Amino acid sequence: xxxxxxxxxxxxxxxxxxxxxxxxxxxxxxxxxxxxxxxxxxxxxxxxxxxxxxxxxxxxxxxxxxxxxxxxxxxxxxxxxxxxxxxxxxxxxxxxxxxxxxxxxxxxxxxxxxxxxxxxxxxxxxxxxxxxxxxxxxxxxxxxxxxxxxxxxxxxxxxxxxxxxxxxxxxxx
Amino acid sequence: xxxxxxxxxxxxxxxxxxxxxxxxxxxxxxxxxxxxxxxxxxxxxxxxxxxxxxxxxxxxxxxxxxxxxxxxxxxxxxxxxxxxxxxxxxxxxxxxxxx
Numbered sequence: 001x002x003x004x005x006x007x008x009x010x011x012x013x014x015x016x017x018x019x020x021x022x023x024x025x026x027x028x029x030x031x032x033x034x035x036x037x038x039x040x041x042x043x044x045x046x047x048x049x050x051x052x053x054x055x056x057x058x059x060x061x062x063x064x065x066x067x068x069x070x071x072x073x074x075x076x077x078x079x080x081x082x083x084x085x086x087x088x089x090x091x092x093x094x095x096x097x098x099x100x101x102x103x104x105x106x107x108x109x110x111x112x113x114x115x116x117x118x119x120x121x122x123x124x125x126x127x128x129x130x131x132x133x134x135x136x137x138x139x140x141x142x143x144x145x146x147x148x149x150x151x152x153x154x155x156x157x158x159x160x161x162x163x164x165x166x167x168x169x170x171x172x173x
Numbered sequence: 174x175x176x177x178x179x180x181x182x183x184x185x186x187x188x189x190x191x192x193x194x195x196x197x198x199x200x201x202x203x204x205x206x207x208x209x210x211x212x213x214x215x216x217x218x219x220x221x222x223x224x225x226x227x228x229x230x231x232x233x234x235x236x237x238x239x240x241x242x243x244x245x246x247x248x249x250x251x252x253x254x255x256x257x258x259x260x261x262x263x264x265x266x267x268x269x270x271x272x
Contacts, residue, residue, distance in 0.1 A: 039197050103183035110184065
């Protein structure tokens, strides 16, 4: 890379490191593996930077590549057997609203979603992307993104509500 | 319970380890030091493809030249030996004839 491109790479690396690392972490739930994957993504970016003209293009490329690599890595490591949305396990820790465990439970539930659903939920709530943007990154129709997001939220809500109700009943006894 | 609010809180970005960027930059630097990049490997293969047949051709022609030279030397040696044999035969004949 030319000197100005090397400077651009370092700026982009520092700007997007949290995004790339967090996307990988949500998929893999292992900080060391997520860090290694994130490093590999940035090394690939270094090779590709000459072809990515705008910073907007770089951000899109990083999200897409991180997401696809995380899905591949997740399948390779068999982190979670392939499940349908209905088969997503119930949380083992029952959260209260406002409970500090709520976020951890939600992260575990999201990590247990099937890959595509997980990618959509992470893109929507970590990256705050709308379904049209998510559909471009994941190469799938926006209608499928909306439908899968809706179904994922329904599953997550159901599992959390059941867990919360059960905890209430236990407290009453 | 607002699930979407809770999801945003649960899935907010996390910072990587403090030395993450430095480690990536170190890997980039190490990669830059690697001598052979794909285009270099292709160039080396093309150069080898051009040089190896020429070198082989040169080697073969040098081998043939050495063989020709050896044949020439052998012919000369045989001629000399033939001449010596001829002189010896003549000497023997002369002695036998009492000349």
